[in-house]
Amino acid sequence: RPDGPAVTRPLCTAGIRDTLGSAAASRVELAMQVIQNGVAPSGSATRGSFGRRCATSGVVWTVPSRHSWCASSSKQVYIRSRTLSRSIGVSFTSMKNVRSSEAGRRVQAVVSQAAEAECAELMDWLVANGTKLPGIDINDAGATVATRALSPGEAVLAIPEKLATTSYDVAQHPMIAGVAEGRDEYVGLALWLMAERAQGSQSTWESFVANLPEKSDSPIFWDDELRAKLLKGSPTLEMARQRSGLIDGEYAEFQEMLPAAFEGHPPEAYSLEAFRNAFSIILSRVVYLPSVGVLALVPFAGSLRQVGSKGARLDYDTETSMVILKADEYYLCDDEVPIADNLARANGELMLSCGFVDRNNKDDCLDYETSLVKTDMLYTSKKAILDAVGLEDTQAFPVYTDRMPNQLLAYLRMSRITDVMQLAQVNFDKDVIVSEMNEYETLMLMMGDLRDRLGNYDGNLEDEVKLLQQPNLSREERLSAELRRAEKTILTEMTSAVRRRLAPIRGIPTKAGTMEDPNADLMEIFDTVDAIIAAPGNILNALTGQGKKAKKDKQNFK
Numbered sequence: 001r002p003d004g005p006a007v008t009r010p011l012c013t014a015g016i017r018d019t020l021g022s023a024a025a026s027r028v029e030l031a032m033q034v035i036q037n038g039v040a041p042s043g044s045a046t047r048g049s050f051g052r053r054c055a056t057s058g059v060v061w062t063v064p065s066r067h068s069w070c071a072s073s074s075k076q077v078y079i080r081s082r083t084l085s086r087s088i089g090v091s092f093t094s095m096k097n098v099r100s101s102e103a104g105r106r107v108q109a110v111v112s113q114a115a116e117a118e119c120a121e122l123m124d125w126l127v128a129n130g131t132k133l134p135g136i137d138i139n140d141a142g143a144t145v146a147t148r149a150l151s152p153g154e155a156v157l158a159i160p161e162k163l164a165t166t167s168y169d170v171a172q173h174p175m176i177a178g179v180a181e182g183r184d185e186y187v188g189l190a191l192w193l194m195a196e197r198a199q200g201s202q203s204t205w206e207s208f209v210a211n212l213p214e215k216s217d218s219p220i221f222w223d224d225e226l227r228a229k230l231l232k233g234s235p236t237l238e239m240a241r242q243r244s245g246l247i248d249g250e251y252a253e254f255q256e257m258l259p260a261a262f263e264g265h266p267p268e269a270y271s272l273e274a275f276r277n278a279f280s281i282i283l284s285r286v287v288y289l290p291s292v293g294v295l296a297l298v299p300f301a302g303s304l305r306q307v308g309s310k311g312a313r314l315d316y317d318t319e320t321s322m323v324i325l326k327a328d329e330y331y332l333c334d335d336e337v338p339i340a341d342n343l344a345r346a347n348g349e350l351m352l353s354c355g356f357v358d359r360n361n362k363d364d365c366l367d368y369e370t371s372l373v374k375t376d377m378l379y380t381s382k383k384a385i386l387d388a389v390g391l392e393d394t395q396a397f398p399v400y401t402d403r404m405p406n407q408l409l410a411y412l413r414m415s416r417i418t419d420v421m422q423l424a425q426v427n428f429d430k431d432v433i434v435s436e437m438n439e440y441e442t443l444m445l446m447m448g449d450l451r452d453r454l455g456n457y458d459g460n461l462e463d464e465v466k467l468l469q470q471p472n473l474s475r476e477e478r479l480s481a482e483l484r485r486a487e488k489t490i491l492t493e494m495t496s497a498v499r500r501r502l503a504p505i506r507g508i509p510t511k512a513g514t515m516e517d518p519n520a521d522l523m524e525i526f527d528t529v530d531a532i533i534a535a536p537g538n539i540l541n542a543l544t545g546q547g548k549k550a551k552k553d554k555q556n557f558k
Contacts, residue, residue, distance in 0.1 A: 217355030233457030
């Protein structure tokens with residue numbers, strides 16, 4: 001009961017703690033027990049197993065629109081808080097209609113209140129430590145919006161340097177500095193987060209760390225069987241496998257050093273699972289500060305969704321020693337303010353790092369890899385040309401839904417050249433055709449590659465669109481379908497672009513090295529038939545013409 005002793009045996013799934021901060025999870029667990037036992041929460045304060053106080057109202061249940069339902073077939077209901085970019089899973093094994101049930105509505109309300117309380121606590125901590133939000137807020141839909149009129153270059157968020165964790169802070173950490181020495185920035189920051197989590201309430205960063213989800217939705221950390229099924233055909237599948245192996249390999253290198261570094265803490269605090277979870281959060285929340293060229297874990301700023309190369313930018317300001325978010329253009333009050341991604345990542349990389357896909361990502365692309373054939377008689381000359389323009393003999397080029405780089409076409413054209421004199425016509429700066437035959441071979445090669453890549457997926461683009469309309473997809477299924485839809489869109493649009501380039505080419509290559517009209521034989525037959533039909537008339541015209549000419553010559557003679 002709310003006014004009774006704290007209940008320490010949670011009845012809901014452990015997934016709550018995996019995806020929501022432990023402090024909020026304790027309140028949700030307590031509320032779940034109260035609701036499942038048929039007792040509505042009262043207005044009195046209750047204490048969870050972690051000692052945090054939370055006031056819940058049993059009179060009015062306010063459910064902000066930023067929280068939405070996503071039910072799955074396994075009787076799991078995911079209540080997503082877009083404000084905090086997290087979801088929690090709640091099990092309803094004995095409830096049939098969760099969405100419309102009174103208990104379901106109460107749970108959603110408790111989750112909303114818990115998330116709001118966690119967010120308010122974090123904001124209080126940020127403001128107390130010098131953070132300023134003079135121009136932005138997060139609306140009910142989870143979008144960053146202007147709270148007043150903004151001008152280009154105006155600072156709309158300022159976070160003190162002391163709240164930003166970088167490799168410098170990792171090197172000064174008393175627990176893991178020795179373990180992290182000489183290692184990658186991501187690894188060092190993941191070790192830092194592990195150490196701060198292990199310290200719990202003794203950590204000076206508790207207000208920040210407790211608000212971080214346990215892990216992200218990145219496919220790097222999915223079960224490989226699920227990953228192979230959902231990402232079939234996508235280049236993201238192999239990248240996820242490689243990175244998963246690299247993370248495990250990193251852990252194996254310093255595993256023996258961890259017991260001494262985490263002395264006094266349980267083994268679970270520095271297990272492989274703890275490291276993988278911490279690494280996933282670092283991947284999803286770290287921001288790149290271009291002016292100083294470092295990666296930083298910045299409270300609040302890291303939770304802002306950063307997509308594309310256009311929008312307000314985060315960077316470090318040396319004059320104020322703060323991480324600043326500056327507006328890129330004029331905004332009116334309540335206008336959405338997009339946050340630019342300083343790394344300009346495509347959707348595949350966003351999914352691997354941050355666990356989400358954005359349909360409006362203008363920088364979304366796929367890599368088109370091509371290479372020279374080393375047995376080519378002109379390989380040395382072609383390699384010299386590539387060296388001069390800064391390209392490799394095996395090169396990947398980004399292709400988008402609406403464009404492809406001129407360098408890709410130039411590379412493919414050069415790879416098909418057999419006449420050394422034509423190498424001088426290759427232009428990596430402009431879209432210049434070497435010859436009609438070379439262009440035909442280049443485009444047909446691209447067409448075949450694109451068809452092969454589309455064939456690696458199950459189903460076509462329309463299948464993904466229909467799948468995304470289904471309401472009962474799991475988070476992994478929906479995320480994977482969004483990625484496949486984006487990738488198939490790029491490949492389909494590029495195929496159409498290649499087909500349009502092929503349309504004006506009326507011939508096909510011959511053994512003689514020339515272009516021949518593919519309908520030349522038919523045209524010759526039609527010409528012969530036309531000649532046969534016209535033959536009698538031509539003979540008559542010829543005879544008539546000869547008679548008229550003889551009569552005219554006779555008159556001229558007279």
